[in-house]
Amino acid sequence: MPTKRTLAEELASRQRAISVAEFFERNRQILGFDNPQRSLLTTVKEATDNALDACEEARTLPDILVEIHRLAEDRFLVAVEDNGPGILRREVPNVFGRLLYGSRFHANRQARGQQGIGISAAVLYAGLTTATPTHVLSKVEENPAAYEVDILLDTAKNQPRILREDARAWDRPHGTRVELTLKGRYQKGRQSPYEYLRGTAIVNPHARLTLLEPDGTRTTWERVSAELPPLPREIPPHPHGLELGELDQRLHQTRSTTLGQFLAEDLSGLSRRAVTEVLDKSGVGPRTAPGSVNGEAVERLLAALKAVTLAPPSSDCLSPIGPLLIKRGLKNVLGTLRPEFYAPPVTRSPRVHAGCPFIVEVGLVYGGDLPSDQPIQLLRFANRVPLLFQQGACAITSTVSGIDWRRYGLEQKSGALPVGPMVLLVHVASTKIPYTSEAKEAVAETDEIAKEIGLAVQAAARSLKVHLSRSVRRSFAEEKFRIIQRILPRIAEKASAMARGPVPDLTRVITRIMDVVSVETQGGGAAPDEAGPKGSLTLVNYTDRKRRLEVFLELPLEALGEGFRSSPEPLELQRELGRVSFPLAELAPNERLEIALEWPRGVRIDPDDIDVYVAGIDEAHLLGADPLPGDWEVRLPAALVEAAEAAESPATPGEELEEVDYDAAERKEPVASDED
């Protein structure tokens, strides 16, 4: 028998199937169990995310307790207890003791857990490292007793092994408590359970979270909103990003009996008109059985789906954070640090990747006390979960690093995160986040998502650029103002002394040279019993023309609470956005307009916190205020905004063309240099 023969047979004899639990046991790092520190955090995270999902599905305001007890140097007991709906007795073993088992994998809507892996992986890891079963206690409302069970995961079979089960009394009406004993390492600071829960609290203001640390420290993040985010709705997949093989599969697996029905019900975004158009273009009859569409016809169908205009994906399967919460979240992260600039948070319209809708949101703060000699701080969130590990593997990081930040005034080594006093928050919400691994710590490099992240971050960066170039312009204008007011009267005095004439009135001359409308702001407010005006705004028309101006203010939310007054009265008051506008005012040359402001009792407003915008005058002629930013026009029809954006922004992120010409700004000489 020749050797080669035995070889091929020999090689074949080694081939065998691998159980999914064996696979993950051997590759537990893939699930986030790389090392004791991360394993402990992953365990906390999986249990907490499950608890939050369960509470939200049950429409209960989450109240979650996380306890971490040290049993030995490297052995911990992690307990996570929630007030969720509880789990039926028959489901408990599978939910906790079987990988790839869950309720959210097949549902096409936003959830933290999607894979049916996380908590079972923690049970697997606990058993692997300490040979100790996981204890679960759960109670559903309709049952007077709670159910408790000790579980190990049998990796050869990927099945729960029940060691003990019982019924017992529990004083909660409903809820679940899971206790895992595992090898771990506890640390505070970066990538700690504390940081994870703090991040979770930021983007889940409706949750109350308590952490008990091994050293006995107990921290509670109280809920700051009693409103549950709307429950995302399940929707069928959107045709955008649908692959040929996927469409083929869906056609052969659908319960729809006709192709017309399939297009209308098994896919989202197709109006009746669109269905007709797709059928016409593809040349397949509406009454054809979906299962009989094959080969080339499927390709024609897909081409037609990509050619017709579809409704944008519905966003009610998603739960974005929203601009208000993003701003509040950033304030929370910053603590006592005071940045110089908050960019208006960006929330993009929903888009689709691989048939799944998603939304990208971005917040940006800059300057002030933030450290300027370090890479920016990047806060990554996916489906309201903070991502603490694998920053370098994440599409959020690579997209942010891929933008040329030098255009926006930040220092940057090519391909790295920019360096500067900036915190950038990016949230991706989707019915399916494409994570790079089962540990769900980084978003994969999907073209569509990377593009949206790029556009959203660049929109925020543009605000930053405007702010920075405005600062440059403003400092020139202020310099000019200062010089004119100091130099011109001296020249006039000198000239009249030489001519032995009277000193002329320079008001008109100064006005002509100044050529600006100046705005001055005063804040104030103090003791709770103090009444009367607390702030003011003074506009002076230092131009030689009559000006028709509109004034808009953006203020901290508390400034517009009950008790806010102004004279003149506001034209429009948007309390939830902190915005006020005033009626059109006419100012003759050298005329002045005063707006008096009164804050609610006990509120104190810093003048720096009052952003003033003035419309009706070019920004070159405006001092101490900014022109009205684009995002005040949010009420324009979405289609118009989209069209404007499409025209403005390039197809590929990072290819944007506009640039600040700082050199040009520097080349401009202040007016007074003519004097020498």
Added chain:
Amino acid sequence: MPTKRTLAEELASRQRAISVAEFFERNRQILGFDNPQRSLLTTVKEATDNALDACEEARTLPDILVEIHRLAEDRFLVAVEDNGPGILRREVPNVFGRLLYGSRFHANRQARGQQGIGISAAVLYAGLTTATPTHVLSKVEENPAAYEVDILLDTAKNQPRILREDARAWDRPHGTRVELTLKGRYQKGRQSPYEYLRGTAIVNPHARLTLLEPDGTRTTWERVSAELPPLPREIPPHPHGLELGELDQRLHQTRSTTLGQFLAEDLSGLSRRAVTEVLDKSGVGPRTAPGSVNGEAVERLLAALKAVTLAPPSSDCLSPIGPLLIKRGLKNVLGTLRPEFYAPPVTRSPRVHAGCPFIVEVGLVYGGDLPSDQPIQLLRFANRVPLLFQQGACAITSTVSGIDWRRYGLEQKSGALPVGPMVLLVHVASTKIPYTSEAKEAVAETDEIAKEIGLAVQAAARSLKVHLSRSVRRSFAEEKFRIIQRILPRIAEKASAMARGPVPDLTRVITRIMDVVSVETQGGGAAPDEAGPKGSLTLVNYTDRKRRLEVFLELPLEALGEGFRSSPEPLELQRELGRVSFPLAELAPNERLEIALEWPRGVRIDPDDIDVYVAGIDEAHLLGADPLPGDWEVRLPAALVEAAEAAESPATPGEELEEVDYDAAERKEPVASDED
């Protein structure tokens, strides 16, 4: 019926099992199919890695052809053909059409493929994006005909679906060809199939690789070594890093009938003495049935296993690249760039993570033409496979970034890769690489592996530091030399003119002040017919003492080929390492030693390529050469080297204490400054 009741039931009713193929279909980014560009590369990579593994298992020098044909704008045909042993007909469908099916998962030895996922994932992706089956052609030597089959992967069942199969003639004696039709994007440059194959060629010099690109370009990397790397041997797991639950599992699953047998055969690294010691310490009898060891006894057993001295893990289950190949690989990457310094490659002794042996190897080049204003180039390899994606997620990257490179003379923002003219190659070889995801592009943050990477990189960095501080010292010495030779004679002339005496002989004075042995090197070699000496080495003893010196040279390998001569004759010639040493020479003050070198016919050697080392004199007194580096003593017993290392290197990477005091070097004033 209260609402809560329906809710718990309702939630329970949504729970279900998820097929592993469904899971990966929905999460294909985890397998490396994030976007069309990466998907194309992953496909090439999985097929090529399989081909290399198959050839090596069959002890055949691999000859692999990779063809990429463009079928449409975003549709490609990838064909990979090898001269491996072929696959038996009955195994072909499962190997290509079923996830978690393979021969290497349960084998405890180094291989590229480990998971039984890769190529089936490519078949899944191809079907998903183009609805086209994968075509496989395979022939084993004993069968006169080849077998061909068209396969799709049925995701609901995770089973191959055979669309067509046949026998056909194939002119190869044995081998496999797989053809996949998939959606992709082809690009050259970074992260391209070209770069992947080039990287593969670097660390697999025994393979012949050919790439046919869509534009018709054909590139062949010829094999540069006809020697197959030794086939790694399968070994049982090593007790280091074994977890409690794992030991418990193994005790209950073993075929060994006694605990003594279990310890000796189911684990590696235990001598008979160690077995006895473990049994004594744990207090469990040697004849106990392994399955009857439970609970606390398992903990005692594990504690005993961790307490006794074990043999280090055997390395014959591993296939490291080796110092020679690392150096050659780096030369290959650099192309025409000429660095100023090659650090001696570092190969660490085997260590263990989670019971699996691994070895870390590092190569480092610095300076010269390399770009100095960019982050260093980091080349990552795992089990002889280049890692092109997810650099940021990789323990190699984070460990390298975590080292304080400013100590070694490089610029660095904290936590980022250092900036400087450097290429760093890191190879991790293991029976099981803990990848961060199934796409196998990044090594997870495992403590043991991170520590070894840290120690290996720091060893190379220390060579760099020595080189750099030597450069600083040398430039001071050269400056001193120049100044003394220029200034002293002038002082002498001036002084003798003033004294109207004769100019004194300054040789002894210069010698005393110089206090160095200087070495000058000449290269040369030219036309193939030119004969006679082509290089030379001149040593001058500018010290006032007799010196006994040994000279060692490190040369490009070709310099020591057939035809190399020297006068005096070498003491020792290590052709395979490019090293020559010469007999001890005695030099009186001001005496000079000439060594004439003659290269093989047709060889040309640059003087920069001759590294000169001199022993017998402190490096402070050496100009133009370096003291003998530690790694020439490689023949020391490994235990001694280890002990020395353990004493020298700290437990945690990055905590090393030694530092170059550049400031001190700068504070030293050149001698001649006394003159002013």
